[in-house]
Amino acid sequence: MKHLTSTALAVVAAVGSATVGLAGGAQAQDAREFRIGMITPPAHVWNQEAAAMSETLSELSDGRFSVVVFPSGQLGNESTMLQQLQTGALDMAFLTTAEVTTRVPDIAALHAPFLVDDIADAAAILRSEPAKEMLEKLPAATGTVGPCFAMTGMRQLMTREPIESVGDLSGKRFRITPAPAIRTFFEMLGAAPAPMPLTQVYDALANGQIDAIDMDFESIINFRYYEHAPTMMVTNHHMFGMVALVSGRVWAGLPAEDQAIVREAVQTHCDAIIDRFVAEEAGKLERLKAVDGLTVVEDVGPEFFGDVVARWDTMWAEQTPYVATLRELAAGL
Structure with a gap:
């Protein structure tokens, strides 16, 4: 804990330094290749934009900076990569918001069930002032700096057997992304949450280890x-x-002008990720509707799930005021 605290204090100080210029005549650094880790495969939008970020960084830094991408959990799961970030063994990562909720409970509000109606509203939430406030909590809580949020679409339910009512979900073994807020939702449905790495999900479905998943269109296709x-x-x-x-x-360890370069490059590609998911979501659904043997049941809204939304809000409002904040914001979109 002492080690993490000293790291967090250094990060907080460094965040402030980005706004006050170079102290003591510090100079921009020499060439550097930033290592970025993620759990998604090379074909995923995140990986594509991370690779494109290398060119952006190069342009902004006059060729000094670049990025090398480590996809598909090559450097470990998200928890492991977060630890590597804290020690400086890893430079950057694109992680799911689920991973950081255990350290920044306010971010759990982004996982509120049926918070938004569609992906365009989700984009607005992720770019909102309350979301930016959440990012400001990361240095002290995680020993990392979070320039921006992005997304991987909206979550859908996929099951091995047809589902006629919410009662049919009871007892089903659901693979979930490990996060208390997500676990709460499925436990309230009577399901049995089964956290596991993304790379193990396909085989777990194939051998019957799990009965169902919640997943976004991008990953379902990939x-x-x-x-x-x-x-x-x-x-x-x-x-x-x-x-x-x-x-x-x-x-x-970066001079303020290089912090600004990194922040601009990362923000550029967070925005690109969000814009791509918003633009491509409908087309991905159409691709899936054309898959032979896949039954697609559309427009399954919150009413299908009974009172789970109200119960989830009651429980998680005690953990973070951002549940109410984001509900109010979403209602006005």
Whole structure:
């Protein structure tokens, strides 16, 4: 804890330094290749934009900076990568918002069930002032700097067997992304949450280890989960966010002008990720509707799930005031 606290203090100091110019005549650094880790495969939008960020960084830094991407959990799961960020062993990562909720409970509000109606509203929430306030909590809580949020679309339910009512979800073994707020939702449905790495999900469906998943269109297409979960309910029950992180130790070692370059490059590609998901979401649904053997049940709204939204809000409002803040914001979109 003492080690983490000293790191966090260094990060907080470094965040402030970005706004006051170069102290003591510090000079921009020599060439540097930033290592960025993520759990998604090379074909995923996150990975594509991370690779494109290398060119952006090069342009902004006059060729000094570049990025090398480590996809598909090559550097470990998200928890492991967060630890690597804290120690400076890893420079950057694109992590799901789920991973950081245990350290910044306010971010759990982004996983409120049926917070938004569609992906365009999800984009507005992730770019909002309350979301920016959440990012400001990261340095002290995680030893990282979070320039921006992005996303990987809306979450849908996929099951091995047809589902006729919410009662049919009871007892089903659901693969979930590990996060208390997400676990709460499925436990309130009577399901049995089963956290596991993304890379293990396909085989777990194939061998019957799990009965169902909640997943976004992008990953459903990339991993072909429909081959073993042939029923998809279009619920949009969660917006699923990403947070771009820079190691606090790495950040603290950058002069202010280089911090500004990194922040601009990361923000550019967070925006690109969001814009791509918003633009492509409808087309991805149409691709899935054309898949032979996949039954797509559309427009499954919050009413299907009974009172779970109200019960979730009651429980999580005690953990963070941002539940109410984001509900109010979403209602005005």
